[in-house]
Amino acid sequence: MDRKAPEQDEPLFVTRPQLPPLEEVMPYLEEIWRTHQLTNKGPFHEQLEAALCDYLGVEHISLFANGTLGLVTAMQALRLTGEVITTPYSFVATANALLWNDLTPVFVDVDPVTLNLDPAQVEAAITPKTSAILPVHVYGQPADVEGLQHIADLYGLRLIYDAAHCFGVEDEGGSILRHGDMSILSFHATKVFNTFEGGAIVSPDAKTKQRVDYLKNFGFANETTVVAAGINAKMNEFQAAIGLAQLQHIDEAIARRARLDDIYREALADVKGIRCPPVSRAARYNHAYFPIFVEDDYPLSRDELYFRLRENGIYGRRYFYPLIPEFPMYGNLPGIENRDWPIAHAASERVICLPMYPDLTDEQARRIAMVCAEPGGSA
Numbered sequence: 001m002d003r004k005a006p007e008q009d010e011p012l013f014v015t016r017p018q019l020p021p022l023e024e025v026m027p028y029l030e031e032i033w034r035t036h037q038l039t040n041k042g043p044f045h046e047q048l049e050a051a052l053c054d055y056l057g058v059e060h061i062s063l064f065a066n067g068t069l070g071l072v073t074a075m076q077a078l079r080l081t082g083e084v085i086t087t088p089y090s091f092v093a094t095a096n097a098l099l100w101n102d103l104t105p106v107f108v109d110v111d112p113v114t115l116n117l118d119p120a121q122v123e124a125a126i127t128p129k130t131s132a133i134l135p136v137h138v139y140g141q142p143a144d145v146e147g148l149q150h151i152a153d154l155y156g157l158r159l160i161y162d163a164a165h166c167f168g169v170e171d172e173g174g175s176i177l178r179h180g181d182m183s184i185l186s187f188h189a190t191k192v193f194n195t196f197e198g199g200a201i202v203s204p205d206a207k208t209k210q211r212v213d214y215l216k217n218f219g220f221a222n223e224t225t226v227v228a229a230g231i232n233a234k235m236n237e238f239q240a241a242i243g244l245a246q247l248q249h250i251d252e253a254i255a256r257r258a259r260l261d262d263i264y265r266e267a268l269a270d271v272k273g274i275r276c277p278p279v280s281r282a283a284r285y286n287h288a289y290f291p292i293f294v295e296d297d298y299p300l301s302r303d304e305l306y307f308r309l310r311e312n313g314i315y316g317r318r319y320f321y322p323l324i325p326e327f328p329m330y331g332n333l334p335g336i337e338n339r340d341w342p343i344a345h346a347a348s349e350r351v352i353c354l355p356m357y358p359d360l361t362d363e364q365a366r367r368i369a370m371v372c373a374e375p376g377g378s379a
């Protein structure tokens with residue numbers, strides 16, 4: 001692997017978006033310039049849908065311009081109404097997509113180990129207005145898919161997964177994306193698999209995919225028929241071409257992430273007050289993030305460590321802080337003042353996601369761990 005030697009003063013961000021080799025992208029660009037097919041179900045769009053079905057082990061994928069439009073469209077496709085139970089511990093797009101559909105997010109607390117929605121808390125929050133559950137597989141760690149499906153079936157609710165973090169994650173039965181009524185992926189630059197911007201909906205059957213495909217293209221069912229007030233959320237040929245080139249390198253990229261995960265775990269194992277994330281129970285994990293939890297017996301507070309890392313050129317991120325319902329604009333939701341999320345809140349005050357991306361060298365990962373282990377030392 002042609003990884004250049006790390007430079008000591010090169011800033012290390014939480015992620016460094018992956019790019020395929022330029023020479024592997026050029027033939028795609030030449031083809032686009034030759035055919036002038038830029039968007040609207042072009043050949044690369046169709047190829048990427050097929051290639052992703054194959055790679056991810058699912059049958060029905062619809063590509064999107066980005067993941068947020070995928071979330072918004074999924075809620076339209078399932079005709080959700082009223083209240084949707086979701087997690088406070090996620091990126092704000094999860095809940096914003098509900099507001100764009102005039103749905104009321106009902107935030108409930110998470111499981112202390114996985115930080116994913118806790119089915120018991122979900123059940124306790126169901127009202128006659130509830131139409132769906134919207135869990136997130138946080139950090140790519142599978143949510144309790146069986147527990148959540150059980151609740152959804154019992155109460156006749158839809159189950160939509162924000163799967164933005166879990167490209168390539170599998171459980172014993174195959175892709176984690178096969179669960180629920182739909183799963184939404186993000187191919188944003190910062191994600192494990194990127195098309196610069198992009199996303200996808202995984203549908204359970206061809207009929208659902210067809211409805212999603214209409215909705216992402218203004219609601220057109222054919223040249224002269226519009227069947228719904230659709231939006232424009234199509235992925236273009238440039239994005240699809242990037243995706244096809246990226247896919248050639250994804251296994252290597254995930255293997256590299258796994259190696260860095262091992263290095264962090266080993267280097268931080270005996271550091272008092274730093275807790276590493278639980279080892280994934282997934283049959284195949286993607287190592288999307290490496291969140292550490294700064295406990296009370298660590299010599300610094302979470303924020304002190306966060307800024308100490310920055311002084312050392314290491315730009316971790318406090319994902320997810322603050323909690324979504326702690327953003328001031330979410331404070332206006334009816335009934336929100338009667339809710340609290342002690343487990344999610346505690347996690348949001350303890351977490352720092354360390355740099356995690358395939359270009360990070362072993363040496364850089366060890367240096368980052370060293371700053372965490374000896375925050376007073378000169379790393």
Ligand SMILES: *Cc1c(COP(=O)(O)O)cnc(C)c1O
Binds near residue numbers: 164165185187188197
């Ligand atoms: C990245 C992300 C999104 C949004 O995806 P975009 O492709 O950036 O629109 C939604 N939910 C979660 C949990 C994310 O991490």
